Amino acid sequence: MAVKNIKNKYLLLFLLFIILIIYILNHTLSAYNYIYNDKNVISKLYENKSYTNTYILYNSEQDGKWLHHMNSVDNVNSFQSKSKLFEVDILIGSNNLICCS
Amino acid sequence: MQNNITLNAYLSLFNNLDDRKFWFDIKNIDTSNYMSLLTVLDDILKNSQNGLLTKSNIILEIGDLNVLKLVYNAVKNDTTRYRLSWYFPYINLDTEENSISIINEYVNSADGYFFDYISSDIKYYNILEKAFPNRKKLFWYTGGCVIERKYKRMLLYLYAEKNKNTEILLYPACI
Structure with a gap:
């Protein structure tokens, strides 16, 4: 019985390993297809x-390299010390500009 | 967007706006409201922490080339003007002939408009590098978590390293 349990354990680990490999491959292929x-x-x-x-050189001097998508007020508090570049979605209202939640 | 706040209120959350840069993706701009955008935005900038936020540190992203042209004509004489970005539209690459025709039409007509950047999903990276080799581009991606997201981020880093035209890349939250 003990031997059988050990075999089951290895089988279970093997199955989990296979699932992990499939998961990694699936996501990698999905990412590759996205940019292909x-x-x-x-x-x-x-x-x-x-x-x-x-x-191009003129603009290179003007810009940084990375920015963050910041449509949440919470993100401002979390990221403002980490980045100087932010992307924000804007809606034009009747007398003002609407952005984040 | 639910429970939205105004851009003014959003900017006031920052401790310091000095030398910060913002990329504003204008979702509902058209020929009837673009002047309203510029008027309100000018006013917000003047009052933002004593004018610390400058126009040259702001990118306005617009999808419609004709609206982009109107905005450019309205701001082109400013001593410091907003940077303008053209949002490259979604194109279904599965319909090969159709997509080639659409992209080539953009290639031929782009010189009739002014924009500092082309903004695009990273999936069009190779296409835009071929079609507009000397234009500056803003690349971003959406969706995907864990491995897929890390893989896309790795590609973004690789692209940024090898191409000086890709100056700014959007690194989104995992959604």
């Missing part, structure tokens, strides 16, 4: 090369 672009589409696109390196 069909090469046939890309090869047939025109190019618009407007704007020069001068423009």
